[in-house]
Amino acid sequence: MLLLNLFTVWSIDPKTKLGISLDANAYSGASRYRNPHLTYRQFEAAFRGLEALGFLKVTNPGYQFKATGEGQVTRVVGTEKLGLLLQEETQLSPIDVVPSPTRETILLRDNSGRMVEYDDTEDTTRMRNNLGRINHVLRQNWPDIEISRDEWVNLQERLEAKEDRVPIDLGSRYLSRIFNNNSFLMGGRFYGGWWQNVPSDLRPYIRINGKLTVEIDYSSIHPRMLFAMEGLEAPDDPYDIGLDPRFREVVKQTFNALINASTNRINPVSSFDADAIGMSWPEFKKVVRQAFAPIAKYFGTGEGIRLQRVDSDILEKVLVYFAERGIPCLPIHDSVIMHHGYTDELEAVMTQAFEEVTGIAGKVKGTLSVQRAREARGNPDGAWDIEDVLRPDPSFRDYDDRLAAWHRKGWGKA
Incomplete structure (x- = not known):
């Protein structure tokens, strides 16, 4: 599993990083989202072995803040040594990874x-x-x-x-x-x-x-x-509310933002341009609501x-x-x-x-x-x-x- 994932991200772009959890708790417990055949002891052994052999490299160590529980898993990249080995010796391609x-x-x-x-x-x-x-x-x-x-x-x-x-x-x-x-x-x-x-x-x-x-x-x-x-x-x-057809997309984005938000206070959508539309964000939002x-x-x-x-x-x-x-x-x-x-x-x-x-x-x-x-x-x-x-x-x-x-x-x- 580790080799296939490393090959996959290497095939996308050799610089693409793969997120990997090195927290033993992630490999235990009865969860429907966890692979029951993958244990931490096996995974860590494979991970450390591939790292020692130069097939993967850690780019960003994982961390977690105890106060908030927020953090990030370890980020790694597959090395050129691994990519070329799998590609040339096994002739592996993306179609083989299912x-x-x-x-x-x-x-x-x-x-x-x-x-x-x-x-x-x-x-x-x-x-x-x-x-x-x-x-x-x-x-x-x-x-x-x-x-x-x-x-x-x-x-x-x-x-x-x-x-x-x-x-x-x-x-x-x-x-x-x-x-x-x-x-x-x-x-x-x-x-x-x-x-x-x-x-x-x-x-x-x-x-x-x-x-x-x-x-x-x-x-x-x-x-x-x-x-x-x-x-x-x-x-x-x-979405045609009488404005220039150029602004149909910003009307659509604003409508979607309004029905998805839990309050009416939403930030300007990415396509909003006050100078081009000729009105401020609060004014534009009011026009959309009226329409x-x-x-x-x-x-x-x-x-x-x-x-x-x-x-x-x-x-x-x-x-x-x-x-x-x-x-x-x-x-x-x-x-x-x-x-x-x-x-x-x-x-x-x-x-x-x-x-x-x-x-x-x-x-x-x-x-x-x-x-x-x-x-x-x-x-x-x-x-x-x-x-x-x-x-x-x-x-x-x-x-x-x-x-x-x-x-x-x-x-x-x-």
Whole structure:
């Protein structure tokens, strides 16, 4: 386990750090979140041995403040010696690293974000079984992103610069549902897929088994739910409140911040620019509240996290529908990425699932993926011949090698 995790972060970027707990208490006790086959004595022996042999290096020792309980686990990196050994001697690649099918997938957190224990119910058992079917299909297929080596490095640097994003690990294609605030009525969205960290401008380059994809998402899902709860029909575009179309995104972010917050006192959202909009943050927030007056009573109540349980149940229906047919779907909260050939069926299934759960008609919109070959070869408008099509592009070698390895190993045929 330690070797595979070190290889994984080394494959992402040799500078990527791996968090490891050296607290013996983390390896004991009867917890649904702990690997029962992994003991501290075994783990520490392997850790110290790899460190002594020069295969891993501690970059940041772990610590914990007794007064507050806050701290950080030990951070390590895999050395070049280890990376080259595993890559050259074993020919290991990211497609070989698959998650354990027995690990816990229904996660419950408290108000501080810490994992808490719970007793299973009929609902949690059903959700876990559904996730088992969904993850089984994901393990048998290979989602990837068709970008060049330079673009890959740039993407990882972009993600490392953001506090709410993590580097892309292509082996992370195993989903969990995370519930919040000690309640299975709050949250429940699907997490764990690497594609969820890809910025929107690069998502059109996501592939499944080398095939082009489509992303279909629910349009204005939470405003539509809240209007329905009040017995009202939502506007065609709830985020169009009469301002310049350039500010639609800041309206959307402000609305989401207001329904997710437990008070009406929220900080300016990341896209807010007082000079561009021509009003202060308090003034802008007031305009947004007035535009959503029929549902403004939900602002500052934390209703957003309760709505996440509803939208995650909707998405579960969609994912299970396709999983039962062996077709992989890549969820991103309120959207789904899958093979573009299923576009019409996906739209129909998503619309039906929304109506089954909420009782109102849903609205979806789609974005097709794009072909990279033309722009990669610097010939966006010119005619191709067969040699152009078949000639490999060296800048995309990493992607091509992974896809070839996937087909060569016969994955997806089980």
